[in-house]
Amino acid sequence: xxxxxxxxxxxxxxxxxxxxxxxxxxxxxxxxxxxxxxxxxxxxxxxxxxxxxxxxxxxxxxxxxxxxxxxxxxxxxxxxxxxxxxxxxxxxxxxxxxxxxxxxxxxxxxxxxxxxxxxxxxxxxxxxxxxxxxxxxxxxxxxxxxxxxxxxxxxxxxxxxxxxxxxxxxxxxxxxxxxxxxxxxxxxxxxxxxxxxxxxxxxxxxxxxxxxxxxxxxxx
Amino acid sequence: xxxxxxxxxxxxxxxxxxxxxxxxxxxxxxxxxxxxxxxxxxxxxxxxxxxxxxxxxxxxxxxxxxxxxxxxxxxxxxxxxxxxxxxxxxxxxxxxxxxxxxxxxxxxxxxxxxxxxxxxxxxxxxxxxxxxxxxxxxxxxxxxxxxxxxxxxxxxxxxxxxxxxxxxxxxxxxxxxxxxxxxxxxxxxxxxxxxxxxxxxxxxxxxxxxxxxxxxxxxxxxxxxxxxxxxxxxxxxxxxxxxxxxxxxxxxxxxxxxxxxxxxxxxxxxxxxxxxxxxxxxxxxxxxxxxxxxxxxxxxxxxxxxxxxxxxxxxxxxxxxxxxxxxxxxxxxxxxxxxxxxx
Numbered sequence: 098x099x100x101x102x103x104x105x106x107x108x109x110x111x112x113x114x115x116x117x118x119x120x121x122x123x124x125x126x127x128x129x130x131x132x133x134x135x136x137x138x139x140x141x142x143x144x145x146x147x148x149x150x151x152x153x154x155x156x157x158x159x160x161x162x163x164x165x166x167x168x169x170x171x172x173x174x175x176x177x178x179x180x181x182x183x184x185x186x187x188x189x190x191x192x193x194x195x196x197x198x199x200x201x202x203x204x205x206x207x208x209x210x211x212x213x214x215x216x217x218x219x220x221x222x223x224x225x226x227x228x229x230x231x232x233x234x235x236x237x238x239x240x241x242x243x244x245x246x247x248x249x250x251x252x253x254x255x256x257x258x259x260x261x262x263x264x265x266x267x268x269x270x271x272x273x274x275x276x277x278x279x280x281x282x283x284x285x286x287x288x289x290x291x292x293x294x295x296x297x298x299x300x301x302x303x304x305x306x307x308x309x310x311x312x313x314x315x316x317x
Numbered sequence: 318x319x320x321x322x323x324x325x326x327x328x329x330x331x332x333x334x335x336x337x338x339x340x341x342x343x344x345x346x347x348x349x350x351x352x353x354x355x356x357x358x359x360x361x362x363x364x365x366x367x368x369x370x371x372x373x374x375x376x377x378x379x380x381x382x383x384x385x386x387x388x389x390x391x392x393x394x395x396x397x398x399x400x401x402x403x404x405x406x407x408x409x410x411x412x413x414x415x416x417x418x419x420x421x422x423x424x425x426x427x428x429x430x431x432x433x434x435x436x437x438x439x440x441x442x443x444x445x446x447x448x449x450x451x452x453x454x455x456x457x458x459x460x461x462x463x464x465x466x467x468x469x470x471x472x473x474x475x476x477x478x479x480x481x482x483x484x485x486x487x488x489x490x491x492x493x494x495x496x497x498x499x500x501x502x503x504x505x506x507x508x509x510x511x512x513x514x515x516x517x518x519x520x521x522x523x524x525x526x527x528x529x530x531x532x533x534x535x536x537x538x539x540x541x542x543x544x545x546x547x548x549x550x551x552x553x554x555x556x557x558x559x560x561x562x563x564x565x566x567x568x569x570x571x572x573x574x575x576x577x578x579x580x581x582x583x584x585x586x587x588x589x590x591x592x593x594x595x596x597x598x599x600x601x602x603x604x605x606x607x608x609x610x611x612x613x614x615x616x617x618x619x620x621x622x623x624x625x626x627x628x629x630x631x632x633x634x635x636x637x638x639x640x641x642x643x644x645x646x647x648x649x650x651x652x653x654x655x656x657x658x659x660x
Binding site for chain 2: 214216217219220221222223224225226227230234235238239241242312313314315316
């Protein structure tokens with residue numbers, strides 16, 4: 098059963114899954130990081146309170162986060178076709194993944210940044226720091242271990258979403274698991290793909306934790 | 318010209334729709350080079366007042382002038398510039414935990430655009446001043462409380478401020494560390510002529526380093542003047558409470574103290590300020606009059622051969638005898654005043 102063809106298919110599946118996960122996490126942060134920063138500073142205890150901006154972002158984040166990913170995936174098919182030109186394959190899957198990931202990342206970033214001691218922010222203000230300086234040199238730096246932990250969690254979640262996209266021809270290991278395991282009852286291939294998915298999550302998790310530990314200076 | 322001048326300042330906070338008056342009609346002047354204490358119980362408004370000086374909090378009413386400059390007239394950018402001239406240290410130090418000591422001290426310089434090499438050089442000089450030259454590469458988590466406050470002081474001095482605001486800077490430290498931090502602040506005041514505003518709830522801190530003091534009680538300034546004068550002759554109830562260290566919240570408002578039934582006919586608070594610590598004044602007095610006095614409370618120490626501190630004595634019955642004893646103590650150069658109630 099595990100001939101060269103199947104092995105090649107699995108290898109391609111691994112590559113596609115990693116590509117989708119890392120690609121959409123990266124693009125997710127491009128949108129989610131500024132979103133999280135804006136949520137933090139515009140909140141009523143933030144450094145630039147703005148009730149309107151906070152409310153708008155808060156509602157957007159909540160709406161997107163309350164739609165189940167599978168539904169979002171189908172809802173976004175026309176949009177995905179417009180952006181990528183087709184609605185199947187791993188590159189096309191990145192579009193709904195990014196849209197689902199960005200608000201999730203925004204919330205993660207918000208909660209990390211809010212862990213930063215308000216006293217340190219006040220100290221920076223008392224030195225005459227601008228809002229931008231406080232963001233780049235205080236908030237993001239002081240919360241970096243928490244941010245990296247958040248990114249590790251995000252990677253795991255997006256990996257899971259990418260496997261779900263397999264049901265609509267999304268490519269990657271999830272796609273293989275559905276086609277072989279579900280439609281063709283080939284249990285061994287399904288088990289192998291599941292084990293590979295578990296291994297990938299473990300690897301992301303281990304690397305993420307190691308980096309965040311290495312960067313943490315709060316220990317004795 | 319006063320370094321800092323506060324005119325009729327009030328601050329009202331909006332707490333869930335309810336107005337809370339944190340500061341009420343405060344006026345004070347702080348001279349250049351002074352160490353000015355602001356003392357009060359927690360909730361008295363001292364932290365709010367100090368934040369109104371650098372406009373971290375905007376006063377609801379009134380004016381703040383720093384070196385003649387009306388703070389309310391400044392734009393955001395000018396305000397940031399002004400804040401660089403008035404550094405601040407905090408009860409919980411507020412250091413960057415992910416940055417080492419040198420980078421913490423460099424921080425205010427870097428945000429002013431000083432290049433890395435120059436900032437580092439200045440940081441090393443400052444660490445030398447605060448006695449932490451060997452800790453540059455350590456991270457705050459590896460330092461003790463006193464060391465962290467020293468780093469915070471070095472950081473505050475980095476931008477050559479004219480004014481240093483100290484918000485409960487020693488409240489999280491043990492008495493010994495407190496003494497060493499206060500000595501460092503005094504030293505810096507003398508060496509660099511930096512005007513200091515010291516916020517505290519501890520009278521001992523005020524007596525240790527301040528020249529002038531303002532007493533805040535429930536958002537109002539109740540007494541203000543030279544430390545020596547206020548310590549020796551407190552006028553307000555709040556000042557008495559702080560000095561006597563008898564600080565049950567309930568007694569703060571009216572200033573009326575219950576006259577208890579006491580065994581001693583009269584209680585005197587005496588303040589030592591110029592007596593030689595080698596002269597046993599109280600013991601001599603007892604020998605001379607041949608009557609016992611009851612020491613109800615005593616807190617004195619020897620500072621360079623001079624007795625400093627205070628004591629509360631219960632005098633024996635007999636008006637004539639009491640007068641003689643009082644006369645004796647005045648002749649010996651002690652400040653005395655009668656006290657009532659629990660001491």
